[in-house]
Amino acid sequence: MILLLGGSGYVGTAFQHELQRRQLPFTSVSREQVNYCDEATLVKLLDDVRPTFLINAAGYTGKPNVDACEKDKANCLLGNAVLPGVVRQACEQMNIPWGHVSSGCIYTGSRADGNGFTETDPPNFSFRTNNCSFYSGTKAIGEECLSDAESTFVWRLRIPFDNIDSPRNYISKLLRYRRLLEATNSISHLQEFVSACIQCWDNRIPFGTYNITNTGFVTTRQVVEMIQHHLKPNQEFDFFTDEDEFMQLAAKTPRSNCVLDNSKLLQAGVKISTVSEALERSLQTWHSKSLATSH
Numbered sequence: 602m603i604l605l606l607g608g609s610g611y612v613g614t615a616f617q618h619e620l621q622r623r624q625l626p627f628t629s630v631s632r633e634q635v636n637y638c639d640e641a642t643l644v645k646l647l648d649d650v651r652p653t654f655l656i657n658a659a660g661y662t663g664k665p666n667v668d669a670c671e672k673d674k675a676n677c678l679l680g681n682a683v684l685p686g687v688v689r690q691a692c693e694q695m696n697i698p699w700g701h702v703s704s705g706c707i708y709t710g711s712r713a714d715g716n717g718f719t720e721t722d723p724p725n726f727s728f729r730t731n732n733c734s735f736y737s738g739t740k741a742i743g744e745e746c747l748s749d750a751e752s753t754f755v756w757r758l759r760i761p762f763d764n765i766d767s768p769r770n771y772i773s774k775l776l777r778y779r780r781l782l783e784a785t786n787s788i789s790h791l792q793e794f795v796s797a798c799i800q801c802w803d804n805r806i807p808f809g810t811y812n813i814t815n816t817g818f819v820t821t822r823q824v825v826e827m828i829q830h831h832l833k834p835n836q837e838f839d840f841f842t843d844e845d846e847f848m849q850l851a852a853k854t855p856r857s858n859c860v861l862d863n864s865k866l867l868q869a870g871v872k873i874s875t876v877s878e879a880l881e882r883s884l885q886t887w888h889s890k891s892l893a894t895s896h
Contacts, residue, residue, distance in 0.1 A: 603627040604652035606637050606688070607659025611769040612702055612758065612791070616658050619795045628652070632659060638684050643691040654802050655699035657688050660740075665768060667706075667736040668853040674735055681739035686746040689753065698752040698808070700798055705759035705787060705812060706857035707733075707741040717787060717818070717862035720757075720810040726857050734854040744810070755810040756798045759861060760788040764883040772883065775824060776832075780839045782847045783821045784858035787814040790879035797871050806869040812861040817876040824880065831884035 603620060607613040608629030620627045628650050637643045661680030663669030670677040685701055692699045707724035711717055726733045727741035747755055762771035771788060775781060797813045825838045841847040
């Protein structure tokens with residue numbers, strides 16, 4: 602039995618679908634149902650459900666984007682920094698292995714040698730480096746709480762996307778915004794991400810931190826070109842001159858744009874497609890909704 606926390610969210614829903622597809626027994630709870638931010642409540646839940654593994658897909662992202670976290674710092678801190686520590690303590694008390702959905706947004710850019718950041722590289726977009734959004738800062742703290750945790754996976758997600766139109770989908774965001782920021786990023790196909798997370802447990806690979814991104818990286822303009830080729834949207838794509846203009850006109854807090862190295866995941870035997878393959882597949886099978894244009 603797997604216990605899924607945050608099962609009603611964007612990532613949590615994808616976990617539910619994958620667990621159902623694999624016919625794995627699970628129980629899903631949301632914070633509206635159970636206050637799992639309270640350790641005693643969570644311990645009682647674990648005692649009642651008796652899971653063999655726990656997945657924490659709960660967290661706070663802010664809607665419609667991370668700018669919202671700047672106005673709701675208490676809930677952002679609770680969901681991203683405090684909750685991982687609470688889950689760790691409860692799972693260790695009950696001797697239950699678990700996995701935590703983290704984020705690659707604790708980095709910016711790439712390594713000095715030009716390669717992507719590995720799991721052993723310290724975050725360079727955090728409160729400690731004093732250059733980050735509040736969201737990224739709290740995600741980095743959450744990982745610090747788990748730095749020496751045993752029987753724990755830390756799964757780093759990076760800019761999720763798939764073929765289903767959604768406000769959280771990277772492709773949808775590019776279609777929705779009037780002006781875009783040119784940047785280079787690692788990204789994660791959502792279904793492949795949750796599948797890789799479950800494989801970590803199913804295959805009993807070593808516990809630890811894993812960058813779960815599609816192999817390679819992509820620029821904003823490259824994704825836009827693929828969107829134009831496959832979807833042929835009736836719109837023009839305009840770009841900000843640079844990040845300074847983006848920050849002046851469209852954003853309240855800095856954004857993480859970074860490249861991660863997923864070699865550790867691949868070497869552990871978990872398969873994941875390349876960025877170009879995942880994007881092509883998503884755009885070829887795109888399910889569109891009506892998206893209102895926003896700034």
